[in-house]
Amino acid sequence: MxxxxxxxxxxxxxxxxxxxxxxxxxxxxxxxxxxxxxxGDLMMLGGFxxxxxxxLMGLDYWLGFLFAVCGMAVxxxxxxxxxxxxxxxxxQFSIVMATIGLGYFLxxxxxxxxxxxxxxxxxxxxxxxxxxxxxxxAHDKLSVIVATVILCIVLFxxxxxxxxxxxxxATSENMLAAYYMGIPVKRVxxxxxxxxxxxxxxAGVLLAPITFIHSNVGLALGLKAFPAAVLGGFGSIPGAxxxxxxxxxxxxxxxxxxxxGWKDVMPYIVLLVVxxxxxxxxxxxxxxxxx
Amino acid sequence: MSFFTVDGISxxxxxxxxxxxxxxSVSKGEIFTIIGPNGAGKTSIFNLISRLYxxxxxxxxxxxxxxxxxxxxQIAKLGIARTFQNIELFENASMLANLLVGRHCxxxxxxxxxxxxMPSVRRAEKAHRRKVEExxxxxxxxxxxxxxxxxxxxxxRKVIEVARALCSEPKLILLDEPSSGLNVEETDxxxxxxxxxxxxxxxxxxxxxxxxxxxxxxxDRVLALNYGKVLASGTPSEVQAxxxxxxxxLGA
Amino acid sequence: xxxxxxxxxDQDIRILKHxxxxxxxGILLAVMIATPYVLGSYMQSQLVFVFIxxxxxxxxxxxxxxxxxxxxxxxxxxxxxxxxxxFMQSLGVPFIVYFPLAAVLTGIVGALVGFPALRLHGIxxxxxxxxxxxxxxxVLARWESVTHGNEGMRVRTLDLFDIPIARDSDAFYFLCxxxxxxxxxxxxxxxxxxxxxxFIAIRxxxxxxxSMGIDLATYKVKSFAISAAITGMAGVLFAHKMTFISPxxxxxxxxxxxxxxxxxxxxxxxxxxxxGAIFIVMVDPFLTALxxxxxxxxxxxxxxxxMAKETAADLRDDLSRIGSAAGLKGAIYGLxxxxxxxxxxxxxxxRWLKVKLFFQLFPLYKRATFKRQKTxxxxxxxx
Numbered sequence: 001m002x003x004x005x006x007x008x009x010x011x012x013x014x015x016x017x018x019x020x021x022x023x024x025x026x027x028x029x030x031x032x033x034x035x036x037x038x039x040g041d042l043m044m045l046g047g048f049x050x051x052x053x054x055x056l057m058g059l060d061y062w063l064g065f066l067f068a069v070c071g072m073a074v075x076x077x078x079x080x081x082x083x084x085x086x087x088x089x090x091x092q093f094s095i096v097m098a099t100i101g102l103g104y105f106l107x108x109x110x111x112x113x114x115x116x117x118x119x120x121x122x123x124x125x126x127x128x129x130x131x132x133x134x135x136x137x138a139h140d141k142l143s144v145i146v147a148t149v150i151l152c153i154v155l156f157x158x159x160x161x162x163x164x165x166x167x168x169x170a171t172s173e174n175m176l177a178a179y180y181m182g183i184p185v186k187r188v189x190x191x192x193x194x195x196x197x198x199x200x201x202x203a204g205v206l207l208a209p210i211t212f213i214h215s216n217v218g219l220a221l222g223l224k225a226f227p228a229a230v231l232g233g234f235g236s237i238p239g240a241x242x243x244x245x246x247x248x249x250x251x252x253x254x255x256x257x258x259x260x261g262w263k264d265v266m267p268y269i270v271l272l273v274v275x276x277x278x279x280x281x282x283x284x285x286x287x288x289x290x291x
Numbered sequence: 292m293s294f295f296t297v298d299g300i301s302x303x304x305x306x307x308x309x310x311x312x313x314x315x316s317v318s319k320g321e322i323f324t325i326i327g328p329n330g331a332g333k334t335s336i337f338n339l340i341s342r343l344y345x346x347x348x349x350x351x352x353x354x355x356x357x358x359x360x361x362x363x364x365q366i367a368k369l370g371i372a373r374t375f376q377n378i379e380l381f382e383n384a385s386m387l388a389n390l391l392v393g394r395h396c397x398x399x400x401x402x403x404x405x406x407x408x409m410p411s412v413r414r415a416e417k418a419h420r421r422k423v424e425e426x427x428x429x430x431x432x433x434x435x436x437x438x439x440x441x442x443x444x445x446x447x448r449k450v451i452e453v454a455r456a457l458c459s460e461p462k463l464i465l466l467d468e469p470s471s472g473l474n475v476e477e478t479d480x481x482x483x484x485x486x487x488x489x490x491x492x493x494x495x496x497x498x499x500x501x502x503x504x505x506x507x508x509x510x511d512r513v514l515a516l517n518y519g520k521v522l523a524s525g526t527p528s529e530v531q532a533x534x535x536x537x538x539x540x541l542g543a
Numbered sequence: 544x545x546x547x548x549x550x551x552x553d554q555d556i557r558i559l560k561h562x563x564x565x566x567x568x569g570i571l572l573a574v575m576i577a578t579p580y581v582l583g584s585y586m587q588s589q590l591v592f593v594f595i596x597x598x599x600x601x602x603x604x605x606x607x608x609x610x611x612x613x614x615x616x617x618x619x620x621x622x623x624x625x626x627x628x629x630f631m632q633s634l635g636v637p638f639i640v641y642f643p644l645a646a647v648l649t650g651i652v653g654a655l656v657g658f659p660a661l662r663l664h665g666i667x668x669x670x671x672x673x674x675x676x677x678x679x680x681x682v683l684a685r686w687e688s689v690t691h692g693n694e695g696m697r698v699r700t701l702d703l704f705d706i707p708i709a710r711d712s713d714a715f716y717f718l719c720x721x722x723x724x725x726x727x728x729x730x731x732x733x734x735x736x737x738x739x740x741x742f743i744a745i746r747x748x749x750x751x752x753x754s755m756g757i758d759l760a761t762y763k764v765k766s767f768a769i770s771a772a773i774t775g776m777a778g779v780l781f782a783h784k785m786t787f788i789s790p791x792x793x794x795x796x797x798x799x800x801x802x803x804x805x806x807x808x809x810x811x812x813x814x815x816x817x818x819g820a821i822f823i824v825m826v827d828p829f830l831t832a833l834x835x836x837x838x839x840x841x842x843x844x845x846x847x848x849x850m851a852k853e854t855a856a857d858l859r860d861d862l863s864r865i866g867s868a869a870g871l872k873g874a875i876y877g878l879x880x881x882x883x884x885x886x887x888x889x890x891x892x893x894r895w896l897k898v899k900l901f902f903q904l905f906p907l908y909k910r911a912t913f914k915r916q917k918t919x920x921x922x923x924x925x926x
Contacts, residue, residue, distance in 0.1 A: 035666045086885055092665050093613045094884050097806055100799055101880025108873030116870075215870075223673070223795070230670045265681040268674035272659065275671055279662040341754050367756030379751035383811070384743050387555075391737075392744045396756030398737035402765060405736035406729050412736055413556065419737075420552045459755065 002134055007256045008249060013141035015248020016148035017210075020203040021225035022232065022240035023151060024196045030159065030235050031168040031192040034084060034095050038103035040222020042197050045106055046072045046204030047213040048114050055121045069201045076197025080190045088189065089175065103219065111215040118212040140209045147206055148241060151199060156237045168192055224251070227271040233281025242282065246270070294319040294495060295463055300349030302335055302519075309335045311519040312349070317463070322489055322496040324506050326530070327516035328539055333499040334376055335519075337465050340497075341373050342366050353463070367396040370462035374452040374469065376499075382441045386451055389440060390426060393458030394419040426457045429491075430484060446477045453484065457492070464488065466498035470505050478505060485509050503531070515539070558731050575720055579713040585828075588711055591784055593817075593824045594719035595777050600804040600816030601723075601730050602773035607802070608810040609739065610766040611746030612660055615798045616672030619679035620771045622793035623649045624778020629698045629788060630689050638703050645779045646772040653771020657764035676798060683790040695789030698782045710784050719780055726773050730813050733769070742766055803876070807883050809890025818891040826879070830872060838862035 024039045036042075049071050053064035083102060087095055128139035159165035170178045171188050179185050204213075211217055228247045232239025247267045255263035274282065295317040302310040310332045317323045325333050338344045340351060342363040351359050353369060361369065372393070381389050397419070400412045427433055430450055435443060440451070449472065456464050469485065470478045482505050488494050500506050506513060506527055513530040515522040523533040530536055547554070547561060559565055579587050599617060606612050624645045631641035659671050683690045690696060701708040701715065708714045733739040741762045744752035749759055782788050800823060808819025842859035846852060887894060901908040 083881060083885070087888075090884075090888070093607075093669075094806075094888065096613075096666070096669065097802060098881055098884040101877045101884070103877070104873045105877030105881065108870040108877065111870040112874070226670060227674065230667060234666060261681055261685045265678050268677045271674050272671060272678075275663060275667060276659055279664075279667060281667075343750065343753070362758075363753045364756050364758040367754060373754050375751065379748045381744050381747035381751065383747055384740075388740055388743065392740050392752070392755050392757070395737055395741060395744075400737065402738055405738040406732055406769075408732040408736060413553075416556055416736070417552045420555070455755070 003256070005135060007252050009135065009137060010141065011249035011252030012245060013144055013248070014252055015228075015245035016145045016241070017203065017207060017221065017244070018225045018228040018247050019241035019244025020144070020148050020151065020206070021200065021221055022229035022244050023148075023155065023237065024200045024203070025225065025229040026232075026235060026237055026240040027155065027192055027196040027199065029172075029229075030237075031172050032084075032088065032189050033092065033172050034088070035092065035099070035234070036196070037096055037099040037222070037226075038106060038218075039196070039200055040218035040220075040225060041103040041106040041110075042072065042076065042200035042218070043204040043207070043221065044213070044215060044218030045075065045110060046197075046201030047208050047217065048110055048119075048204075048215075049201065050205045050208060051114070051119050051121055051213050054123075055119065061123055065205050068205055069198045072201035072204075073194040073198040076193040076195075076200075077190050079197070080193035084193070085186070085189070103222075107215050107219060114213075114215070116215060118214050120212055121208050123209050140206075144206045144210070147202060148244075151202065152237060152241045155195075155199075159237060164188070164191075224267060227267055230281055231271055231274055233283035236281075236283035239281065239283030293317070294321075294354065295497070296350075296352045297336070297340070298350045298352070300336070300339060300351065301347045302332075302339060302344055303347045308519050310339065310346075313516070313519070313521055314349075315514050315521070315524060317495060317497055319495055320489060320493065321511045322485065322498070322509050324510040324513045324527075325497070325499045325516060326501070326503075326506060326513055327522075330518075331516040331539075332519040333516060334467055336516075337373060337467050337499060340366075340465060341371065367459050367461070370460075371465065372456035372459045372461035372463075373465035374449075374456050374467055376467040376471065378445075378448050378452055380440045380448055380452060380455070383439065385437050385439055386432065386435045386443075387423065387437060389451060389455050390423045390458045391419055393455040394422060396459050422460070423458055426454050429457070429487070430454045445472050446474070449473060449477075449481075450484075453488075457488070457494075461494060463495045463497060466496060466500075468499055468501060470500060470502045478502060481505070482508050556735055558728075558735070576717075579716050584711055587713075587716055589824055589828060591716055591719050593820045594716075594723045595780050595784065596801070596804055596824055597817045597820035598719075598723050598726050598777040598780070599774050599801050600808065600820050601726050601813060602770040602777070603801055603805050604810065604813055604816045605730055605733065605742070605773070606766050606770035608805055608812075608815070609734070609746060610742040610763065612763065612766060613665070613669050613802075614672045614770075615669050615795065615802065616656065616676035616679075617770075617774050617801045618793040618795070618797035619676040620649050620653060620774035621778040621781060621797070622679060622683060622788075622790070623652055624775030625698075625782035625785075625788050625793075626683060626690055626696070626778075627775070628779040628782040629696045632699055638701055642776065642779050645775045649775025649778065650768045650772030653774075654764050654768040656771070657767030660763050660767060661760050673795060673798075676793075676795060680790050680793060683793070690790070693790060695787055698786050698788060700786075701783045708783075710786055715783070719784075722776060722780060726776070727813055727817075729773075734813075738762070738765065800876075803880060805890075806880065807890055809892030809894075811889070812892050814895070815890050815892040818895070822891060826872070826875065830875065834863060 021039055021043055024042065025036060028034050028036045046068055049068035050064050053059045053067050054061060059067070079102065083098055084095070087098060123140070130137045130139070130142065159169065167178070167183045167188055170181065170183060171185055175185055207217075211221070224247060225244065228243035229240050230243070231246055232241070232243030247270075250270055251263055251267050254266035258266070293316045297313060297315050299312050299314050300310060301308065301312050313332075313336065315323075325336065327333055335344065339346050342358070342361060346359065349359075350357060353371065358366070358369065381392060398415070400409070400415055404412050427436065430453065432451065432454055435447060435451070440448060443451070449469065453466065453469065466485070469481050473481060485496055485498070486509055489496055510527050512525065513527045514524040515530050515533065515536045517539040522535045522539060523530045549555065554560065559568065578590065582590070599621065603614065603617060606614055627645035627648055628641055631644065636644075656672065656675050660668055663671055684693050686692075700710070708718065733742075741752065741757045744755065744757055745759060745762055753759060785792070804819035804823050805816055806819070807822050808815030808817065838859040841862055842855040845858055846855040850858075883890065
């Protein structure tokens, strides 16, 4: 029983990681209907930024964290300006391919700049553990869970209760109409990319002590976060986190209880089954085209 | 039993009754128009007839057979074709390809025959093209034969949609607001064509329309709807004189 | 400029529309047949890869370009074809049997993948195909009695009616060319028949297609099955070309390469698949050249322009270090994809058409002919 709970908790921690990356997907999708396949790679880049600030330049952890997040926000804005804005409104699949191209590019460049070794940084969460009875919880994992919950609540409130959030939702529904209603569409879109990249950077920084920083870490985690976002019904903020938790828990439990090999495919099997039953994901609204 | 009958049909979206117990019947060779303010449920009735929506209750019958349960892609084969309010053409294909898709319900060749383009496919293709050319001639669309739809003006697309529906050689054609977005001249042309569709091709017309002058010119009978319910039915002048209809339009 | 007066329906139906086509495709075919006797073995081998990629490109063109169903799982279909070939061959089944068998088997798997596609749209479908490809990859790695797992599997030399066809022989080249030509004809036939038009209808408006009598379920499944079957055939050729197959050859990255083929080629015509395949396969020889020849060339130009010998040598070393940096290929791939989507959205085939039109209309060509209209995001959720 204790095994189970221990596994469940580490599954939840892993799930939060996926959820955190999935949040980035969902934000951009919610505001622009663009699916950003490079989200995992933005996270990877965030990790490398924080490594540069803390590991190489020797800054304080929190200062490095802040710099990395701000740096990534600027990077996200630049990406939007250069790559996304010219093709916004093209068929969805073209944009998906463009972001896949971006991912390739970032991975390769990061590998050239920072090398291909696993990098590690010391953080305040690196070593400590919390013990509840026989249950052992590592600080680094707890920090991920806490950050995910906070970010999820903040972003949910932002989208549903602020003027800017409403403007973002309007933009995704019909960009031209939003334009006519006086919403500064270009600024809104560039802002959402900044926010999304910042969320990715946060994920990258929090993950640094757990997974190491490596140029392929983004691809590996991104490919798990993606089903998480789909499972939750792309476009739903709580859905992303719930989807992430489901994938994380299933993966961990499958790795513990099932024969080798099931760990990696189980999330995808669950995803296919869910999509067969509910094609719009767990939290996605069912809609159809009006004629 | 008559040509086409809608019997007590209802459609419910959650708590909203989009169509509420509507019954009417259309006889062969008639031009029958449904009018009503926006949101009265006119297009919903069309979507029910072409089976895109499932009715909550009620029956539809066409030529003595019940079509309430027929899957949507078989409706065309039975002889019911339609157009759409906001134009649903195949944007990135030529007009000819669009019209040939209209012939799809008459396709008889199997997949392997298509892949190898057997002589039977070639023969069928020629027959389809002959029929399509007749429709192009009928609606005067020769100039646009090889043009891609995406580049054509709205008025032309509207006509092409009618042409695509005619290509399936229907017995009943559903026109969803044929004149919306057309200028006065184009609306005039459309009214002639609608009458020709009935008199020359012998196709029964069921349409939804807002332009009352067009309705008066072409329709034999009119049905007025509001909030999914039937207000009145009869000849155009009877319906327009009906107090409930006047109230619905003027909001009294 | 050529004006064509149509007097017969056959003129529209024909694949080669007029005598000009006969000439140009005849010459192309003659060149392709002469190639093995002219080019070196390395380029011939690259051409075989072009053919295999082009076959997959045609398959994807049918599914993604014409039916509008995106797939990032085609590497899995290729794998199924390749492993069928390897396994059947080890059982002693002749090529003439397992080649069509691989196509049929992959086609059936493709149809099964097509079923979820009936209800999934856009990004959900992309994810479903990725998930499918992962599962196939894992099965290949675990089903050791058939696939030898991660150790991989040797594929013996192709044996056609007891005549061995080595992987780098002229005969293998012609076999691949033959399959490509056959598959292309198949695709073109589909496009001019009711089935192909139904595919296009599904791509552009499912609702209208339904009301015109197209059974979406049947046609989507057909499209998936045909596309998968063609990819399965390519898989058999791929297995024989590589002579060794293992699960890590068929990853998501390969599927992405296949999609690149049609995006770079231009996703609106069968020509695009072939242009794209040429481009993708030739990236490798280009990179090799970048590594070996360019630094030497640049430094010799620099020294001939009066640069000191040591600096020129340094320059050469720097350049070759960049050229051989690990992962350069990834960066170049990424750049290629982004550049094409940004600046050449109609792909190489689109560029070809533009150049052709330029000469046909000279000097009256207007740049605006192909200008994209301004587009705005409109929710695709309500479809």
